[in-house]
Amino acid sequence: MATNIFNQIGTITAMNLRNMSARLASSIVALVGIAGVVTVLVGVLSIREGFRAVLDESGAPDVAIVLRNGATDELGSGLSLEQTRAIADSTLIARNADGALASAELYVVVDVPMKSTGTAANVPLRGVGPQAPHLRQNFKIVAGRMFRPGTFEVIVGRGASTQFAGLTVGNTLRWGTTDWTVTGIFEDKGSVSESEIWTADSVLQNAYNRGPSYQSLRAKLTSAAAFQPFKDALTSDPRLNVRAFTERQYYQEQSRSLTTLVSTIGAAIAILMGLGAIFAALNTMYSAVSARTREIATLRAMGFGAAPVVTSVLTEGVLLGLAGGAIGALIAYFAFNGVRASTINFASFSQISFAFTVTPALLVQALIYAIALGLIGGLLPSLRAARMPIATGLREL
Amino acid sequence: MLKYLPLLWSNLGRKRMRTTLTLASIIIAFLLFGLLQTMKAALTGGADLAGIDRLMTIHKVSLIQSLPASYLNRVRGVEGVKVATLQNWFGGIYQDDRTQIAAFAVEPELFFDVYPEYSLPPEQKANWIADRGSIIVGNSIAQRFGWKVGQKIALRSNIFTNKNGTTAWDFNIAGIFSATNGDQSSVYFHYNYFNESRTFGTDEIGMIVMRIADPDQAPQIAAKVDALFANSSTETKTSTEKAFVQGFANQLGNIGALITWVASAVFFTMLLVSANTMGQSIRERLNEIGVMKTLGFSSATVTSLVLGEALLVTALGGFIGLALATAMAGVVAQAAQQFFPTLGMPREAWIVGSALIVVLGGLAALLPCMQAFRLKIVDALRKT
Numbered sequence: 001m002a003t004n005i006f007n008q009i010g011t012i013t014a015m016n017l018r019n020m021s022a023r024l025a026s027s028i029v030a031l032v033g034i035a036g037v038v039t040v041l042v043g044v045l046s047i048r049e050g051f052r053a054v055l056d057e058s059g060a061p062d063v064a065i066v067l068r069n070g071a072t073d074e075l076g077s078g079l080s081l082e083q084t085r086a087i088a089d090s091t092l093i094a095r096n097a098d099g100a101l102a103s104a105e106l107y108v109v110v111d112v113p114m115k116s117t118g119t120a121a122n123v124p125l126r127g128v129g130p131q132a133p134h135l136r137q138n139f140k141i142v143a144g145r146m147f148r149p150g151t152f153e154v155i156v157g158r159g160a161s162t163q164f165a166g167l168t169v170g171n172t173l174r175w176g177t178t179d180w181t182v183t184g185i186f187e188d189k190g191s192v193s194e195s196e197i198w199t200a201d202s203v204l205q206n207a208y209n210r211g212p213s214y215q216s217l218r219a220k221l222t223s224a225a226a227f228q229p230f231k232d233a234l235t236s237d238p239r240l241n242v243r244a245f246t247e248r249q250y251y252q253e254q255s256r257s258l259t260t261l262v263s264t265i266g267a268a269i270a271i272l273m274g275l276g277a278i279f280a281a282l283n284t285m286y287s288a289v290s291a292r293t294r295e296i297a298t299l300r301a302m303g304f305g306a307a308p309v310v311t312s313v314l315t316e317g318v319l320l321g322l323a324g325g326a327i328g329a330l331i332a333y334f335a336f337n338g339v340r341a342s343t344i345n346f347a348s349f350s351q352i353s354f355a356f357t358v359t360p361a362l363l364v365q366a367l368i369y370a371i372a373l374g375l376i377g378g379l380l381p382s383l384r385a386a387r388m389p390i391a392t393g394l395r396e397l
Numbered sequence: 398m399l400k401y402l403p404l405l406w407s408n409l410g411r412k413r414m415r416t417t418l419t420l421a422s423i424i425i426a427f428l429l430f431g432l433l434q435t436m437k438a439a440l441t442g443g444a445d446l447a448g449i450d451r452l453m454t455i456h457k458v459s460l461i462q463s464l465p466a467s468y469l470n471r472v473r474g475v476e477g478v479k480v481a482t483l484q485n486w487f488g489g490i491y492q493d494d495r496t497q498i499a500a501f502a503v504e505p506e507l508f509f510d511v512y513p514e515y516s517l518p519p520e521q522k523a524n525w526i527a528d529r530g531s532i533i534v535g536n537s538i539a540q541r542f543g544w545k546v547g548q549k550i551a552l553r554s555n556i557f558t559n560k561n562g563t564t565a566w567d568f569n570i571a572g573i574f575s576a577t578n579g580d581q582s583s584v585y586f587h588y589n590y591f592n593e594s595r596t597f598g599t600d601e602i603g604m605i606v607m608r609i610a611d612p613d614q615a616p617q618i619a620a621k622v623d624a625l626f627a628n629s630s631t632e633t634k635t636s637t638e639k640a641f642v643q644g645f646a647n648q649l650g651n652i653g654a655l656i657t658w659v660a661s662a663v664f665f666t667m668l669l670v671s672a673n674t675m676g677q678s679i680r681e682r683l684n685e686i687g688v689m690k691t692l693g694f695s696s697a698t699v700t701s702l703v704l705g706e707a708l709l710v711t712a713l714g715g716f717i718g719l720a721l722a723t724a725m726a727g728v729v730a731q732a733a734q735q736f737f738p739t740l741g742m743p744r745e746a747w748i749v750g751s752a753l754i755v756v757l758g759g760l761a762a763l764l765p766c767m768q769a770f771r772l773k774i775v776d777a778l779r780k781t
Contacts, residue, residue, distance in 0.1 A: 036666035070564035
């Protein structure tokens, strides 16, 4: 008996799929509907994945960021020279031939026109110490050369260089009363640093009348486990009034509102468009079933059971979903993956550049969603097909 | 034409399920359209609400850098400037680090002269001006945290430190304002109180906001202001509030284009869906159309009936969708107000939406109309 049912399911489903070409127009419509949903869904969510990739790349678990107590970002923070020296003395910080792997940094933003709109955007300008490149694991200069400390020279992250006007090697920019020359472009495997412009700390202190003060201190610890004792030592030191994060915590916190916003918008669009696609699929499947009323009734009269009929209609729905999903995912992949853009991160009040990233997980998620849409679209019509009294069905024109 | 309405209506009722589904997908399409327009307006539309007679002066290098407070008096002396006042970003945090608040130090005596769109009951206004330690808060932020007039609140700053050794300032809520520009989530307090108690940045101001007598003179006045400070160590950049807000919105990137793109994708999909179903329902009735033609209905009448049916469905779905979007825009605004001020669905969405209804209905009916128009009676009747 069991094999009989499977035989029946196989036969009807195969027949069903063979004559799908007879309902080509409406099948294509359902297909396009689902593909459209998947394209938009993957597109929006790839923005979120892009942020996440930038921030994951930026957040090492064994690098600590120290800010003034109460500050939530580098822009609002401030540390004195004495404080940064006291912190850098910690034995929990890793060392190389030049001393502790720590970099006291300044962080300001400068107005640079965006290429896409031509209007000014807040691009971060960071003053760094000599150890800074060692604190970013994959730092490397890909064009030109490093700035020379003591001169008004800057190097520009690859992301910033592609998104903002005039950030090319050899170009001179005027901020305030100072002319700055771009001497190099650097990469750091897509981390936040690539959205930034770097110069020497002392140069930036002078240009901004900051005196010997900093805004943050970055330190590579001996291990990730050293973070907790490092943090406890800082917070219990009466000379300091600071707070410490691991780089990973810090960037997660920074990106939270942005990723939440994008996820929420993505989910809302996906749900609404998904509903639209379900209606399209329902319409297609209902008309498919109603066009075949007599055929289905004939099959039933010949002894095919209700289950095979239901299964065959459902399979058609799922296949529509799968095909639509695959097409949508492919379109999204080729249209969006790797496209670079930049936006303002309100948490740091500065621009962050990222690439739309279509991850395999995202594609799988989209395919599952598409199949679910097809399944729901097929369910109700399949039940109607199965419930139809045979006699009525046979009589139908 | 109106006499055919019952005929159109009963045609819609012929296959209830199909009509309902088509209607539903059109409703969804227009609902999404309305919501996307709301979002676009919230993200980029602030500029339309900006006062045309207001100019803002900021540090030339970047908004985050301060100006000397002495600049204010020099700007007041510029011909054509009616009133000028200062604003200083506070970096407000309430309770949790993540609850960031738009908090500004201002001059209460001049605030309403520069921003007439903010309204406050007269006695609250008087209390705010009289009490140096007081603050006024927007409608919706008051609602969000359950703040009442007379309550004492502590706001922390993620930038400044107080001379009392903490990063917190205490404020008395003197009033709850409402603003016609959609800014219901900001808070404003006395610059003098803040300036005296902060440990650094004393006598510096974030920006100067001024109102000018003649908006047409804006470029000239802006140039005059910037000329005052040219070649000093702190040069300025003066622009209209509209340009300032627009520039700020542009920092989000090309959101407007992205939203338009999404909306077009949605529409293209929905167009296909409804065109297909409408086409299908006409094809099934070719026979009947043949009969109507035999009875003497002209090709034009039959065609316009088909067109009318398509427009009826689209209009019905479209307006329901737009109405739903208007209702839901309130919810969206509530959720998004932490990020941007919103004013609900823009009125243009109705106008553009109506145009889209005609276009969508017309395109969907195009093929069936041609079929109905060309149909030969003999052919139609031969088909069973």
